[in-house]
Amino acid sequence: MIRTLVVRGLLLGLLAGLVAGGFAFFVGEPRIDSAIALEEAAAAAAPAEPEPAGHSHDVEISRPVQKAGLFLATGLYGLAVGGVCALVIAGLRGRVGPRNEGGLALAVAGTAFVAVILVPFLKYPANPPAVGDPETINSRTVLYVVMLLVGLAATAVAVAVSRRIAAGSWQRWIGAVAAFLVPVIAAWVLLPTINEVPDGFPATLLWEFRVASLGTQLVFWAAFGVLFGWVSERASRRADALVAA
Structure with a gap:
């Protein structure tokens, strides 16, 4: 049974990844093109600096190749995430969450989106090209991962609290939401804020890119x-039906 679920998760994750890739291609890529155009215009206007001895040019990947690779990236992402989610669903069946298969799948997907995507995104939203200091990429990555782990930990705490409350369903929901929000809000407040958007960068383009990314x-x-x-x-x-027959 678990094998069937994993295969199902892999295939449907791949399909969902390609669907998301289509959305990113039509909605997100035009914003990336605009951001790259701004970056190139700023670089052209800046005075040229002499390259240090022994410096070699980085190999640049053309935009058409990047756009084609977008579907490969989202497909592989969906493949991996689909397999992991299938294992999670297999472990939760009959133990936590809705009893019916459809409700459980939607609950797992919605919870994963909130914990893994929304929680870190609200603190450290995605930035288009030309935004961000390359020297801080390691620290920004670490902070993003920390926020992601906080989202997962808060989800685990919320589930544990919900299972321990013996009262009605609305009391369990209130307890679970409170247990989730307390560590998340604490992390939002305590972790440092990163704002590396350069002066003059179009606010509309930044907003549209972040909305497309989310x-x-x-x-x-x-x-x-x-x-x-x-x-x-x-x-x-x-x-x-087969059992009944």
């Missing part, structure tokens, strides 16, 4: 949750 993730997780839930529900009904 939207790509939302499309992926929504597509995966719906697809996995729909296929799982059909498989469950088919199995019940």
Whole structure:
């Protein structure tokens, strides 16, 4: 059974990744092109600096190749994430969350989006090209990962608190939400803020890029949750029909 779920997760994750890649291609790539144009214009206007001895030019990948590689990247991302989510769903079935297959898949996908994507994004949102200091990329990556781990830990705490509350469903929901928000808000307040947007960078372009970046993730997780839930529900009904026959 677990093998079937993993294969299902891999295939549907790949499909959801390609759907998200299509969204990113049509919505996000034009913003990246605009940001690159701004970066190139700023570089052309800046005085040329002599290159140090022994310096070699980095190999640049053309934009058409990058755009084609976008679908490869989102497909591989979906493949990996789909397999992991299938294992999570297999471990949660009958223990935590909705009892029906579709509801559980949507719950896992929605929770993963909030914990893994939304929580770190609200503190450290994505930036387009020409925004960010290359020398701080390591520290920014570490802070983003820390925020991601906080989201996962807060989710685990919320689930544990929900299972310990014996009262009605609304009390469990309040306890779970409070248990989730306390560590997340604490991390948002305590972790340093990073703002490396240069003066004069168009605020509209920055906002549109960030919305497109978050939207790509939302499309992926929504597509995966719906697809996995729909296929799982059909498989469950088919199995019940065979048993009844």
